Amino acid sequence: MQFVFKLIPQLIAWTIMVLLLLRGIPGRRRGVSLWAAGGFTMGVVGYALLARLASGTVPLGIIRCAVGGSFFLLWVVAVAAVYRSTVRDFPLVRVERFVESPFCAWGGGAIVGMVAGGISASLFPGSESGTVRFLVFSTLALAGVLLVVVARKVEWRLAPSIGVTPSSLPAVLVALLLFSSSSSLVLDLFSPLSMKVMKGTHDFVHQFMESILIPDHIFIRPAIWGYIGFLFGKEVGFWGGMVIWFFPVILISLAIYLEPLPSVAQIRQGAQRRRLLAAAISKKRRTLVIPAIALAALAGAAYRSSFPNVEYWDPKPLSVTATPAGELFIPRKGEVDLEDGRLHKYLYKQGGKEVRFFVLMTPAGKLTVVLDACAICKPDGYGQTEGMVLCYYCKTLIPLDTVGKPGGCNPVPVSFLEREDGVRLDALTLVNSWNRTVQTTTKSSGEGK
Amino acid sequence: MASMIIETAGLTKSYGEIRALKPLDLTVPEGEWLSVMGHSGSGKSTLLNLVGGLDRPTAGMLKVGGEDLLGRDEDGLARFRREFVGIIFQQHHLIPYLNALENVMLAQYFHSVPDEAEARSALERVGLGHRLKNRPGELSGGEQQRVCIARAIINSPRLLLGDEPTGNLDHGSTTMVLELLRELRVEERFTIIMVTHNQEVAAWGDRTIYLDDGVLVREEKKLVEG
Numbered sequence: 001m002q003f004v005f006k007l008i009p010q011l012i013a014w015t016i017m018v019l020l021l022l023r024g025i026p027g028r029r030r031g032v033s034l035w036a037a038g039g040f041t042m043g044v045v046g047y048a049l050l051a052r053l054a055s056g057t058v059p060l061g062i063i064r065c066a067v068g069g070s071f072f073l074l075w076v077v078a079v080a081a082v083y084r085s086t087v088r089d090f091p092l093v094r095v096e097r098f099v100e101s102p103f104c105a106w107g108g109g110a111i112v113g114m115v116a117g118g119i120s121a122s123l124f125p126g127s128e129s130g131t132v133r134f135l136v137f138s139t140l141a142l143a144g145v146l147l148v149v150v151a152r153k154v155e156w157r158l159a160p161s162i163g164v165t166p167s168s169l170p171a172v173l174v175a176l177l178l179f180s181s182s183s184s185l186v187l188d189l190f191s192p193l194s195m196k197v198m199k200g201t202h203d204f205v206h207q208f209m210e211s212i213l214i215p216d217h218i219f220i221r222p223a224i225w226g227y228i229g230f231l232f233g234k235e236v237g238f239w240g241g242m243v244i245w246f247f248p249v250i251l252i253s254l255a256i257y258l259e260p261l262p263s264v265a266q267i268r269q270g271a272q273r274r275r276l277l278a279a280a281i282s283k284k285r286r287t288l289v290i291p292a293i294a295l296a297a298l299a300g301a302a303y304r305s306s307f308p309n310v311e312y313w314d315p316k317p318l319s320v321t322a323t324p325a326g327e328l329f330i331p332r333k334g335e336v337d338l339e340d341g342r343l344h345k346y347l348y349k350q351g352g353k354e355v356r357f358f359v360l361m362t363p364a365g366k367l368t369v370v371l372d373a374c375a376i377c378k379p380d381g382y383g384q385t386e387g388m389v390l391c392y393y394c395k396t397l398i399p400l401d402t403v404g405k406p407g408g409c410n411p412v413p414v415s416f417l418e419r420e421d422g423v424r425l426d427a428l429t430l431v432n433s434w435n436r437t438v439q440t441t442t443k444s445s446g447e448g449k
Numbered sequence: 450m451a452s453m454i455i456e457t458a459g460l461t462k463s464y465g466e467i468r469a470l471k472p473l474d475l476t477v478p479e480g481e482w483l484s485v486m487g488h489s490g491s492g493k494s495t496l497l498n499l500v501g502g503l504d505r506p507t508a509g510m511l512k513v514g515g516e517d518l519l520g521r522d523e524d525g526l527a528r529f530r531r532e533f534v535g536i537i538f539q540q541h542h543l544i545p546y547l548n549a550l551e552n553v554m555l556a557q558y559f560h561s562v563p564d565e566a567e568a569r570s571a572l573e574r575v576g577l578g579h580r581l582k583n584r585p586g587e588l589s590g591g592e593q594q595r596v597c598i599a600r601a602i603i604n605s606p607r608l609l610l611g612d613e614p615t616g617n618l619d620h621g622s623t624t625m626v627l628e629l630l631r632e633l634r635v636e637e638r639f640t641i642i643m644v645t646h647n648q649e650v651a652a653w654g655d656r657t658i659y660l661d662d663g664v665l666v667r668e669e670k671k672l673v674e675g
Contacts, residue, residue, distance in 0.1 A: 120583070270567040270605065271605035278560075
């Protein structure tokens with residue numbers, strides 16, 4: 001049932017995509033409809049086959065690459081659109097001919113369909129039986145094809161004045177694909193983008209510090225550290241991500257706005273001249289509706305990325321105490337079962353300080369002990385979902401297989417001894433490791449690194 | 450033979466029980482200056498409102514510019530008024546807090562987009578190049594009526610309607626306004642339908658029709674001189 005609820009926005013987005021494809025390439029409605037419907041079906045079937053034949057991450061990786069690649073292409077289109085709007089002799093007719101060509105129109109419809117179909121299919125949980133999967137995927141493919149028919153009917157009734165330009169069409173299609181992919185934590189691109197910006201800023205500032213352009217000396221006042229510390233916060237990543245996220249569509253809107261009005265100087269009668277100008281201005285305003293839809297879809301994607309509708313496994317930390325020898329012992333089968341594949345959090349208190357860590361059995365069957373913090377982010381901790389653990393601070397997804405390996409946003413590993421009855425770890429090593437990590441990540445402002 | 454800009458057949462307008470216009474058959478050739486005379490309540494203004502798309506007939510056929518006005522919805526009628534008709538009223542209906550230039554530009558705005566140079570030129574054509582920045586309250590009656598003429602012709606209408614446009618002007622101003630209309634009609638080639646009580650003013654037209662109690666009772670054509 002949850003799958004159906006998750007699917008509704010995807011299918012609405014798919015209908016809008018087809019509708020705008022039909023409006024954007026009016027000369028090839030029939031071909032675009034057929035290829036889009038075929039593409040959607042291929043996307044669903046392709047995902048189903050790949051998920052069965054290969055590892056679950058392969059089809060998701062392909063979809064992610066396709067959506068990410070389309071976003072990169074959108075940047076190229078946006079820059080080209082701004083260039084075109086400022087260069088009068090740009091061969092626009094050639095661009096329009098290319099968009100109208102069967103290769104571009106049908107291929108575009110098919111690719112968009114495949115990605116949309118793949119995203120929709122990926123929402124279905126993989127645990128169901130083969131028959132159920134077959135039925136669900138068949139129904140989904142059929143729904144995708146039916147929605148193409150619906151989109152055709154709606155497009156006929158849509159006001160003819162709503163036009164889709166060659167640059168606003170990719171903008172809205174990519175935005176809707178990004179919106180669709182944001183429904184899944186694995187396919188979402190906004191969180192990784194903002195994380196990359198955050199880490200990029202972080203590394204850049206570190207490079208400056210290391211090159212002593214920002215000397216890490218005691219004479220730098222705490223207030224200055226406060227400002228420097230702000231650069232390490234996730235807000236920088238979020239807003240930087242927002243700029244990269246929205247900018248191509250804003251550029252395309254700007255390009256439409258900058259598009260020169262038709263020359264009417266040769267028309268003698270003032271009223272007729274003004275009527276033509278008014279019509280051109282009005283058309284330009286209506287054309288901006290499509291980038292506005294794209295911006296709304298991108299905002300929706302960013303929102304869904306920031307507030308994902310996912311339930312995390314995040315148990316309350318169990319309090320542990322050290323033996324007189326300074327050793328912590330976590331039994332394998334005690335209050336919790338360490339071998340159930342879920343992360344189990346613990347809290348150790350020493351001298352007013354609290355240390356959080358968790359124990360997890362990886363899919364490879366190996367027990368691992370890590371801090372509930374990483375070496376980069378503010379120690380907000382981790383939650384577990386869909387075969388991943390997720391850093392609450394930067395929203396990075398970490399596959400369960402890699403938990404226990406150091407680096408990046410992975411939880412910091414703690415050395416421990418695995419025994420038959422459980423795991424043993426040295427309390428002092430744990431506390432030192434926590435202090436080192438947290439001191440580094442909250443050094444400057446307390447806001448985090 | 451000139452084409453007909455207005456064609457009516459059995460055109461009727463009733464306000465409740467009152468029949469303001471009884472079935473009227475009328476044709477107006479393109480480019481004609483038609484004067485409409487009659488007593489108060491004879492249906493002159495009703496006729497003007499109907500052909501100007503300001504009101505809808507109760508029955509009958511009404512074609513303006515070859516198009517049936519009855520088939521148009523409210524938006525269509527608004528577009529018709531905007532692009533096809535210019536109207537001059539006795540009471541001017543100028544916006545008191547806008548100057549002459551802005552009053553003319555307002556008509557451009559509702560038609561398409563404002564163009565100050567064109568509005569300025571229109572006011573210069575009606576002899577008000579020196580009064581551009583004056584508000585209606587600072588202009589004489591004749592000057593205000595000339596602003597109205599500039600406003601009415603700024604969107605190049607094919608039909609210019611006047612509802613007693615000289616009704617409250619002195620003799621000098623009346624002559625000035627009528628001469629101006631005659632000149633502009635030659636230049637812009639529009640058709641004029643002017644409602645008036647004044648026989649002298651009506652005589653400026655090519656033809657005069659007389660209405661009485663909503664019925665066309667008489668018609669006079671101007672004899673071509675020479």
